[in-house]
Amino acid sequence: MATLKVQRPKGTQDVVPSQMYKWNTVEGIVKDTASAYGFREIRIPTFEDTALFVRSVGDTTDVVQKEMYSVTAKGDADFSLRPEGTAGTIRALIENGILNEGFPQKVFYVLSCFRHEKPQAGRLREFHQFGVEMAGTKDPRADAEVISLAKSIIDTAGLRGIKLFINSIGCPECRAKYHAALKEYFAGRADELCDTCRGRLEKNPMRILDCKSPVCSEIAEGAPVILDYLCEDCREHFEKLQQYLTAMDIKFEINPKIVRGLDYYTKTVFEFVTTDIGAQGTVCGGGRYDGLIETLSGKPCPALGFAMGLERLILTMEKQGLDFAAEDTCDIYIASMGDAASVKAMQMCAELRADGVSAECDVVGRGLKAQMKYADKLGAKFSVVLGDSELESQTAELKNMQTGEKVTLPIDERFKAAFNAMLISHMLSAEEIEEPFDELESGDITD
Numbered sequence: 001m002a003t004l005k006v007q008r009p010k011g012t013q014d015v016v017p018s019q020m021y022k023w024n025t026v027e028g029i030v031k032d033t034a035s036a037y038g039f040r041e042i043r044i045p046t047f048e049d050t051a052l053f054v055r056s057v058g059d060t061t062d063v064v065q066k067e068m069y070s071v072t073a074k075g076d077a078d079f080s081l082r083p084e085g086t087a088g089t090i091r092a093l094i095e096n097g098i099l100n101e102g103f104p105q106k107v108f109y110v111l112s113c114f115r116h117e118k119p120q121a122g123r124l125r126e127f128h129q130f131g132v133e134m135a136g137t138k139d140p141r142a143d144a145e146v147i148s149l150a151k152s153i154i155d156t157a158g159l160r161g162i163k164l165f166i167n168s169i170g171c172p173e174c175r176a177k178y179h180a181a182l183k184e185y186f187a188g189r190a191d192e193l194c195d196t197c198r199g200r201l202e203k204n205p206m207r208i209l210d211c212k213s214p215v216c217s218e219i220a221e222g223a224p225v226i227l228d229y230l231c232e233d234c235r236e237h238f239e240k241l242q243q244y245l246t247a248m249d250i251k252f253e254i255n256p257k258i259v260r261g262l263d264y265y266t267k268t269v270f271e272f273v274t275t276d277i278g279a280q281g282t283v284c285g286g287g288r289y290d291g292l293i294e295t296l297s298g299k300p301c302p303a304l305g306f307a308m309g310l311e312r313l314i315l316t317m318e319k320q321g322l323d324f325a326a327e328d329t330c331d332i333y334i335a336s337m338g339d340a341a342s343v344k345a346m347q348m349c350a351e352l353r354a355d356g357v358s359a360e361c362d363v364v365g366r367g368l369k370a371q372m373k374y375a376d377k378l379g380a381k382f383s384v385v386l387g388d389s390e391l392e393s394q395t396a397e398l399k400n401m402q403t404g405e406k407v408t409l410p411i412d413e414r415f416k417a418a419f420n421a422m423l424i425s426h427m428l429s430a431e432e433i434e435e436p437f438d439e440l441e442s443g444d445i446t447d
């Protein structure tokens with residue numbers, strides 16, 4: 001029979017086991033930091049009604065017009081793979097009545113998203129996002145807090161050279177005036193715009209500002225700036241946000257060119273940008289979307305959030321040579337010679353694993369030498385060899401694979417406790433024990 005050679009689809013990637021520690025590190029950082037800020041995790045379906053994305057992301061955006069994967073099976077409604085996480089998360093908050101449980105509601109997610117884009121470094125067709133949403137507050141303190149959370153993650157990861165850009169794109173009222181000004185500006189050069197943008201001119205001229213075509217972006221350079229059109233309420237919101245960021249010692253730059261690619265944003269928008277992955281790359285982008293929940297549920301409820309691309313975060317950490325948490329390795333390898341010893345090895349492994357110890361023994365049928373080579377390859381912290389004489393004496397030598405040190409331990413029911421004690425002292429000697437009061441001088445403690 002002919003074999004079928006299958007390769008992964010363009011724009012997707014495999015994360016092989018030896019690379020998983022990077023993902024575990026980054027997912028650990030984002031989850032721990034979000035929890036420290038009081039956000040709770042949520043999981044939502046991979047596909048949703050296409051109408052949800054058309055309505056929330058916007059039918060004039062590239063994402064909806066060009067990049068969505070529709071997934072329909074016979075007789076199904078029109079579904080699409082999620083191109084981003086906010087729409088589905090907000091849908092879930094509404095559908096599960098979570099918005100009736102008091103404010104603010106703070107959730108985070110780690111999920112994959114799908115966009116049919118031209119694959120390039122740091123931009124895949126299936127990519128992974130960490131995101132947060134906070135619902136039920138229009139206060140600029142919430143904006144500052146969400147930005148502060150993103151900043152904490154970037155700092156915890158150790159990233160350098162990341163710039164925070166903020167902008168306000170106003171509310172529907174101030175934006176109506178701005179749209180009129182944009183229309184007037186772009187109408188003058190309408191025949192130079194790309195086909196897509198000419199279509200956007202009437203309905204949503206702001207989208208022209210983030211068109212990727214070189215001609216459109218050149219024309220957009222001279223366009224009017226939203227900050228000149230903000231209403232009193234939006235201006236005050238933006239000024240207070242800047243005050244809070246300054247008070248929290250978070251450095252930022254105002255950049256009126258940041259409009260974010262999706263329709264649902266209002267007032268605050270922000271991006272954390274790195275120059276370390278080739279072209280300028282956005283590590284994190286977000287903002288406020290006060291009208292989105294009302295669009296989907298009929299009930300007004302201000303909200304805001306951000307998303308971070310995990311591939312991009314990992315890529316930037318790699319480029320900057322940052323540390324990822326080390327992979328967990330096998331605690332003990334129990335080698336054996338002979339049938340009786342191999343049964344004993346399996347028994348001991350099962351007992352140790354029940355205690356949470358990572359233990360392995362031979363399941364291939366290798367000779368002793370090959371078993372020890374394998375233990376080395378695994379990076380096992382300790383090893384034990386069982387043979388007839390060990391079974392006879394009910395003791396065996398436990399070898400520290402790093403130092404070569406050996407101690408004799410009983411291999412009866414006392415083994416587990418004895419080994420756990422060895423393991424704990426191994427872990428303690430591996431990490432530096434910090435002196436917590438080192439930096440405190442006696443004069444610092446006063447009343």
Ligand SMILES: [Zn+2]
Pocket residue numbers: 170171172173174175230231232233234235
């Ligand atoms: Zn306004």
Ligand SMILES: [Zn+2]
Pocket residue numbers: 193194195196197198208211212213216
């Ligand atoms: Zn264009």
